[in-house]
Structures are given as structure tokens and as C-alpha cells.
Amino acid sequence: MPRLSALDRHLVSFTLNGVPVSGEAEPRLLLSDFLRHVLGSTGTHVGCEHGSCGACTVEIDGRPSRACLTLAVQVEGADIRTVEGLAPAPDRLSLLQECFREHFALQCGFCTAGILVSLNALLRDRPEATEEEIRVTLSGHLCRCTGYVSIMAAALAAQTRLGTDSK
Amino acid sequence: MKPARFDYVAAASREEALETLHQEGAAARVLAGGQSLLPMLNMRLARPGVLVDIMGVAEWRQIKEESGSLRIGAAVRQWQIEALPQLAHFQPLLAAALPWVGHPQTRSRGTVCGSIAHADPSAELPLVLVALGGAVHLRSRRSSRAVPAGEFFTGMMATARNDDELIEAVSLPKVPPGTGYAFREVARRHGDFAIIACAAVVSNEGARLAVGGVADRPVVRALPQPQAKELDEALDVFAWDMEARDDLHATARYRRELVRRLGRATLEEAARCRA
Numbered sequence: 001m002p003r004l005s006a007l008d009r010h011l012v013s014f015t016l017n018g019v020p021v022s023g024e025a026e027p028r029l030l031l032s033d034f035l036r037h038v039l040g041s042t043g044t045h046v047g048c049e050h051g052s053c054g055a056c057t058v059e060i061d062g063r064p065s066r067a068c069l070t071l072a073v074q075v076e077g078a079d080i081r082t083v084e085g086l087a088p089a090p091d092r093l094s095l096l097q098e099c100f101r102e103h104f105a106l107q108c109g110f111c112t113a114g115i116l117v118s119l120n121a122l123l124r125d126r127p128e129a130t131e132e133e134i135r136v137t138l139s140g141h142l143c144r145c146t147g148y149v150s151i152m153a154a155a156l157a158a159q160t161r162l163g164t165d166s167k
Numbered sequence: 168m169k170p171a172r173f174d175y176v177a178a179a180s181r182e183e184a185l186e187t188l189h190q191e192g193a194a195a196r197v198l199a200g201g202q203s204l205l206p207m208l209n210m211r212l213a214r215p216g217v218l219v220d221i222m223g224v225a226e227w228r229q230i231k232e233e234s235g236s237l238r239i240g241a242a243v244r245q246w247q248i249e250a251l252p253q254l255a256h257f258q259p260l261l262a263a264a265l266p267w268v269g270h271p272q273t274r275s276r277g278t279v280c281g282s283i284a285h286a287d288p289s290a291e292l293p294l295v296l297v298a299l300g301g302a303v304h305l306r307s308r309r310s311s312r313a314v315p316a317g318e319f320f321t322g323m324m325a326t327a328r329n330d331d332e333l334i335e336a337v338s339l340p341k342v343p344p345g346t347g348y349a350f351r352e353v354a355r356r357h358g359d360f361a362i363i364a365c366a367a368v369v370s371n372e373g374a375r376l377a378v379g380g381v382a383d384r385p386v387v388r389a390l391p392q393p394q395a396k397e398l399d400e401a402l403d404v405f406a407w408d409m410e411a412r413d414d415l416h417a418t419a420r421y422r423r424e425l426v427r428r429l430g431r432a433t434l435e436e437a438a439r440c441r442a
Binding site: 003004005006007026027028030033048049050051054057060063064065066068069070071073074076118136137139140 | 175177246266269270357
């Protein structure tokens with residue numbers, strides 16, 4: 001691969017929530033900023049920009065990852081999923097999102113996009129995840145409103161309902 | 168919180184990566200998973216002229232069992248090691264420490280070698296490497312060498328790596344039968360950098376304890392067996408020798424007390440786990 005110059009913008013293409021997308025990025029542009037400012041997908045939030053808060057968490061090739069610790073040029077050809085990909089239709093919430101609403105698992109909503117992405121992946125890949133595993137997953141996120149109790153309640157409720165639905 | 172400008176090279180081969188490092192020297196930084204480097208770039212604590220992305224080099228993606236050790240290539244992500252079947256059986260210390268490395272959301276991208284290259288004094292993977300007496304395999308365009316873990320870390324985020332070298336793999340020795348291992352850590356929040364982390368290796372031949380987060384690098388020391396009455400004094404000497412300092416997270420005195428208490432608890436747990 002040729003050297004990408006710092007001063008130029010370069011074409012970056014990947015799949016976003018199942019749809020091919022592309023845009024131009026300087027090498028230093030973070031994936032979080034590429035999603036928001038180049039593609040206009042503002043569902044992914046930007047908090048601390050050094051990997052601590054988890055607000056910018058997106059799935060990269062099936063694994064929840066920090067968009068602020070990833071360069072746009074690093075995800076060329078990757079499969080990216082964001083909070084915008086969770087709802088089955090514009091007027092319908094996913095089961096996990098529904099449980100968040102029912103259990104008041106968000107207040108200001110800033111951290112919610114990242115938490116939903118992480119929990120969605122956990123409940124999909126490990127339907128039998130223990131409460132401890134859910135807590136470990138949540139440890140990668142900061143929420144300053146809820147105190148996490150309602151988020152745990154929503155996650156456990158979603159896990160139960162997903163288990164019932166698949167039987 | 169945005170990086171300064173840099174060029175970007177996605178190396179397609181080992182030769183291409185090493186050639187770029189050779190030409191650029193200190194201006195280049197190796198980019199693997201980016202989970203330590205990107206925060207440094209975002210905070211502009213590092214301002215490299217060029218990043219050499221090595222994740223596309225196939226031979227660095229290998230995980231190999233060889234001559235009694237586990238060899239982990241430069242492009243192997245932390246989750247891939249965590250997911251190895253039977254890891255707790257053949258690398259019990261690594262298996263115990265990995266869940267403490269960052270969060271699931273950073274282990275998805277971060278590499279084992281990258282954490283070792285970053286050499287944060289409180290990071291878990293450098294501590295495990297030192298506790299086990301592993302080795303760091305360095306390569307430049309001209310040469311390659313293996314550096315014992317104890318000689319690799321030279322200070323706070325400083326290592327024996329030269330500017331034109333990169334870590335192409337690390338190797339961790341396998342468990343000798345009859346050895347017990349334990350890992351413990353104190354941090355403000357699970358996944359945060361450790362205030363102190365302890366890794367213990369105990370067999371009938373001897374006991375050793377590695378401590379991270381106290382000195383400017385992970386430190387390992389041979390100590391009396393947990394049941395020996397000399398242990399308390401040896402731990403106290405160890406605690407003072409590391410010259411702990413006060414910082415925003417904990418006082419030096421608190422850290423010394425944790426070396427005594429957590430150190431003992433970790434050694435005792437390792438002794439109980441002797442296979």
C-alpha cells in the first residue's frame with residue numbers, strides 16, 4: 001500500500017450498518033469524527049477521546065471497540081455497526097432499546113449509544129452471559145446519571161426476553 | 168484531543184514495515200491495535216511523522232507453541248489470546264491477568280505486543296512477561312535479537328528497543344508441573360490502570376513475586392515461601408526498595424502497604440494453586 005500523506009485526504013470505504021459508505025479522511029482523522037462529521041452519522045457520541053468513557057463504542061468486524069481509538073484509515077473494508085443499526089425500523093426500537101426505555105436505563109442519554117452497542121453484542125454472542133459478565137462489559141462505560149442499577153435491570157430484562165423469544 | 172498530522176503506511180509485508188522504520192528512525196511509530204498509542208496521539212503526548220500499521224502482515228498474526236513457550240506475534244489482538252481454548256491450563260498467569268487488561272471494548276483491538284511496547288509501569292501484560300521470565304523478540308531491517316523480559320523495561324514507558332526495531336513477537340514460558348500462579352490487582356475501577364498489581368509464581372523450588380504500578384517498571388523478586396516466617400520482612404524490604412512515589416491515585420505509603428498485604432495474599436493464592 002502506498003504511503004498516505006498527512007496533508008491530503010484519502011478515500012476510505014467500509015460497510016456501515018450493512019450499507020456501503022465512503023468518504024475522504026486525512027490519516028489523523030478518528031473513526032468517531034469520520035462517522036459524525038464526514039458521514040453525518042451522529043448516533044455515535046464522543047466523550048473523553050482517550051478510550052475511558054465508552055460513549056463512542058461501535059462494532060468493528062463484530063467486536064465492540066472504541067471509535068475514538070481507531071483511525072478512519074484503519075477500518076478500510078471493515079464491517080462497522082453503530083447504534084443506528086440496532087432498531088429494526090425507524091419507528092420501532094430493538095428489544096434491548098425497549099427494555100432501556102421501560103427500566104429508565106438512561107437519563108441524559110449521552111453514554112447510551114455506546115452502552116447499547118456493547119450490550120447488544122454481548123447478548124447476541126453470549127446469550128447465557130452471567131450478571132458478572134454484564135457488569136464487566138458495563139465497566140467499559142461511564143454513566144454519570146443512572147448509577148447503573150437501572151442499566152443492569154434493563155440488560156437482565158432484555159436477556160430474559162431474548163431467551164424467551166428464541167424458545 | 169485530535170492527533171497532530173502524520174503520514175500513514177499500511178505495511179503489506181514485514182520488509183516494508185522494517186524498511187520504513189529504518190528510513191524514518193525516531194520519527195516513525197508502529198501502529199498495531201492502537202489502544203495505547205491513540206490516546207497518546209489524541210492528547211498529543213506523541214507526535215510521530217509517520218505511523219506504520221503492521222496489522223496486515225500475515226506472519227505477525229501467528230500464535231505458536233514452540234520449545235516450551237507460547238509465542239505471540241505482533242499483530243495478535245488481546246481477545247484472541249483470551250479466547251484460546253485451555254489458556255488457563257497452559258498459561259494460567261496470562262489467563263488470570265488478561266481480564267484486567269483494559270476493558271472488553273479495548274481488548275477487541277489492543278495487541279499483546281503493543282501493550283509491552285508501550286511499557287506503562289502499571290500495565291498487566293509487561294508484569295506477566297517479567298513474572299514468567301519471558302522474552303521480547305525485536306527485529307530491524309538488518310538484524311534480530313531476543314531480549315529477556317527483565318532487561319527489556321528500562322524505565323517509565325522506556326524500553327531497550329531501538330528506533331529502527333519493532334517487537335515482532337513475545338514468548339512466555341510454559342508452566343512447569345507443580346507450579347502455582349496468581350494475579351491480583353487494586354484499581355479504582357475494573358479495567359483502569361492498576362494502583363498496584365501483583366503476579367506470583369510459586370513452586371517447591373522457590374517463590375517469586377512481580378509487582379507493577381509501584382516502581383517505574385515492573386519488578387520481580389525471589390521471596391521466601393508464603394509459610395516462611397521471613398516473608399513479612401522480605402516483603403517489607405521489597406516494598407521500600409521500589410521507591411514508591413505519591414501521585415494523584417495513591418500515596419507512596421499506601422502503595423508500600425499494598426505490596427506487603429496484596430503481595431502476601433497473591434503468594435498464598437499461588438501456593439494453594441500448585442498443580
